Amino acid sequence: MSKQQASLPVVDLNADAPCCPPLAQRRVPAETAAVLAPAFKALGDPVRLQLMSMIASAEDGEACVCDLTPAFDLTGPTISHHLKTLREAGLVDAERRGTWVYYRARPQILRQLAALLSIEPAAAAKA
Amino acid sequence: MSKQQASLPVVDLNADAPCCPPLAQRRVPAETAAVLAPAFKALGDPVRLQLMSMIASAEDGEACVCDLTPAFDLTGPTISHHLKTLREAGLVDAERRGTWVYYRARPQILRQLAALLSIEPAAAAKA
DNA sequence: CGCCTGTCTTGACGTCCGTCGAATCAGAGA
DNA sequence: TCTCTGATTCGACGGACGTCAAGACAGGCG
Numbered sequence: 001m002s003k004q005q006a007s008l009p010v011v012d013l014n015a016d017a018p019c020c021p022p023l024a025q026r027r028v029p030a031e032t033a034a035v036l037a038p039a040f041k042a043l044g045d046p047v048r049l050q051l052m053s054m055i056a057s058a059e060d061g062e063a064c065v066c067d068l069t070p071a072f073d074l075t076g077p078t079i080s081h082h083l084k085t086l087r088e089a090g091l092v093d094a095e096r097r098g099t100w101v102y103y104r105a106r107p108q109i110l111r112q113l114a115a116l117l118s119i120e121p122a123a124a125a126k127a
Numbered sequence: 128m129s130k131q132q133a134s135l136p137v138v139d140l141n142a143d144a145p146c147c148p149p150l151a152q153r154r155v156p157a158e159t160a161a162v163l164a165p166a167f168k169a170l171g172d173p174v175r176l177q178l179m180s181m182i183a184s185a186e187d188g189e190a191c192v193c194d195l196t197p198a199f200d201l202t203g204p205t206i207s208h209h210l211k212t213l214r215e216a217g218l219v220d221a222e223r224r225g226t227w228v229y230y231r232a233r234p235q236i237l238r239q240l241a242a243l244l245s246i247e248p249a250a251a252a253k254a
Numbered sequence: 255c256g257c258c259t260g261t262c263t264t265g266a267c268g269t270c271c272g273t274c275g276a277a278t279c280a281g282a283g284a
Numbered sequence: 285t286c287t288c289t290g291a292t293t294c295g296a297c298g299g300a301c302g303t304c305a306a307g308a309c310a311g312g313c314g
Contacts, residue, residue, distance in 0.1 A: 065290075065292095066291090074289070076292085077291090080293085081293095083292095084292080084293095100290070101291060102289085
């Protein structure tokens with residue numbers, strides 16, 4: 001993470017547009033792949049996948065770092081690093097309120113990723 | 128992929144069972160995260176994401192390596208390596224027929240991943 | 255058989271990633 | 285203000301990843 005140029009692009013896939021027909025329906029163009037792959041990559045670590053789930057399934061829609069960290073056998077800095085990765089991938093947002101920092105999922109991008117992976121029953125039956 | 132060199136385990140998430148409630152609905156357990164994260168990781172590279180799409184959206188449900196390779200500015204061995212990664216993640220199957228090797232998507236796991244990322248409109252409206 | 259074409263494996267190289275300890279920053283409170 | 289607690293950043297280390305060139309393997313065809 002220390003050297004990747006274009007640092008902290010936040011991936012700006014904030015578009016509410018559907019953005020992508022299912023991967024199995026039309027060939028994903030290189031530009032789309034370049035934008036979306038980092039999000040999948042961010043979910044490609046077990047710790048981050050759990051973090052994402054803990055944040056997205058939290059009661060009030062947000063989770064405090066102080067609740068996230070003790071759920072793993074990892075140091076604070078490591079969890080912070082993973083959260084930064086999720087942030088840079090555009091999967092979560094962070095907000096500081098007083099002493100604590102709260103993370104919140106961005107449902108739009110989750111929906112986009114899900115849509116990309118979705119498979120029409122028709123497509124499966126096409127064979 | 129961090130440490131398991133159990134060699135081509137194919138991740139055996141062949142189960143047709145739904146396997147996982149949406150990530151935003153219930154906290155993903157560590158074991159599930161360990162099994163599913165490699166699949167996301169495999170999709171976390173732009174080249175592999177495009178390969179996956181080209182295979183999944185192919186006319187007959189399968190794509191020949193000979194059609195895949197020239198679509199990228201990469202050498203044959205590199206494409207082969209990426210295809211192996213997709214295979215080991217359980218995302219595709221390979222079959223040799225004569226001179227050529229054909230790859231085919233596994234819709235089940237794609238559906239599982241999509242289900243994991245899916246967001247109930249209700250959940251989004253809960254806030 | 256020998257050659258050719260297509261695909262995969264091997265070995266190597268530079269870069270990126272996951273993790274930690276130490277240092278730093280941000281607020282709350284005495 | 286000074287200190288304490290929570291969170292992030294910095295610097296470093298080992299291991300994994302993406303890529304390539306070279307070689308090996310597989311099958312078709314003279």
